[in-house]
Amino acid sequence: MVEKIFDNPKIYRVLVPLPENPLRSLNSYVIMTEKRNLVIDTGFNREECYGALTEGLDELGIDIEDTDFFITHFHGDHCGTVGRIAGERSRIFMSEKDYSYLVGDFEDATWEDIESVYVEEGFPTDIVCRLKSSNQAKKYRPDRLFKAVTLQDRDVIRLGDAELVCMLTPGHTPGHMCLYLPEKKILFSGDHVLFDITPNITSWMGIADSLGDYMQSLEMIKDLDVEITLAAHRDSRGNLRERADEILEHHRIRLHDTAEVLRESERPLNAYEIAQMMKWNLRGRSWDSFPDNQKWFAMGETISHIDYLVKRDFILKQIDTESGIYVYSLK
Ligand SMILES: [Zn+2]
Structure with a gap:
């Protein structure tokens, strides 16, 4: 057309x-x-x-x-x-x-690097594996x-x-x-x-x-x-x-919501946990029934908001030595 x-x-x-x-x-x-x-x-x-x-x-x-x-x-x-x-x-x-x-x-290099970053941020490896074959951006x-x-x-x-x-x-x-x-x-x-x-x-x-x-x-x-x-x-x-x-304005609200999730938590959280607690347009579905690729996008968005807050000293980034996964807390 x-x-x-x-x-x-x-x-x-x-x-x-x-x-x-x-x-x-x-x-x-x-x-x-x-x-x-x-x-x-x-x-x-x-x-x-x-x-x-x-x-x-x-x-x-x-x-x-x-x-x-x-x-x-x-x-x-x-x-x-x-x-x-x-x-x-x-x-x-x-x-x-x-x-x-x-x-x-x-x-x-680009895909594998990103996948390893997501895993270090708590993203489940089984979803990474499933996405390897279904990711449209990669396939096409x-x-x-x-x-x-x-x-x-x-x-x-x-x-x-x-x-x-x-x-x-x-x-x-x-x-x-x-x-x-x-x-x-x-x-x-x-x-x-x-x-x-x-x-x-x-x-x-x-x-x-x-x-x-x-x-x-x-x-x-x-x-x-x-x-x-x-x-x-x-x-x-x-x-x-x-x-x-x-x-x-949308991103300022999301930044505020990211900080609020950490404020309400009694322990440091990893990015995947934060992503699950954020509000998403899930059309009435629960996070678990959210499609894999939507979880991937939500994770990316969440990490970019966390990075922004870490860079400006609002939140603290540490590594959980047992799991090797990064966790975050409010400063
Ligand atoms: Zn694009």
Whole structure:
């Protein structure tokens, strides 16, 4: 399905389905100019995504050899199918930081490192084992590494007369990038700002405080002069500044709730115990009947909130010498 979003430059949205995924679909944006085209994000490496995107590009009459790609971040639902769809002369743009994580992913380093971090934080090993085969992000990632033109913060991509500024917005991933068209006040926000769901924030290897980074990136982005925000999932229209403030408030409440769980506990707790005591949208289900992948996401969110509070000296991190698992208490 192709929808026209803007006239000059021509911007279209191709809806790419994400089957069996709570995100439902990806908004792949296409900017068309007389010289070259740019496709922003592409979908998982699975037939349904590849089919929908190629169909959309055909409908727009696009020659793939005149088309480049911009990947907002290294999650599989954004970069999974780009290597297959890009032409020989296509360039694939991506932040240097996220590209390095993608390279690590191919050596299986990224996943195994994260799994061992979760286990050290009390996450059950049997769930880790079950998730090894069912994790969509892993299953539908690119099947081979594509070459990328790597980007730094504020690099400019020229497309016909349009100048697009690459805005580094670490948080959702360590090297997430938004794409800003200042002349038209348009922001392609990737997963940095979504409107009817809250972007997932998790902990990353080598990143001490991903939630702190994310909140700082929200403060930065809300000061941009933006009239149209084009997000990567779901309904993409809304006021950027208001939405950034709502997400910031959401995390402040979650930080407060994390500290409250520790205040009410008589003993130090590990991150998995804290996650179970937090409020989640479980749709009436108990934590135990919560699907494995939702437990995984909840765990990541919880760790990122704990990291934030540890870094700012609100809570104390210690190791339980018997189990080798980290435990936390209020300072
Ligand atoms: Zn993402």
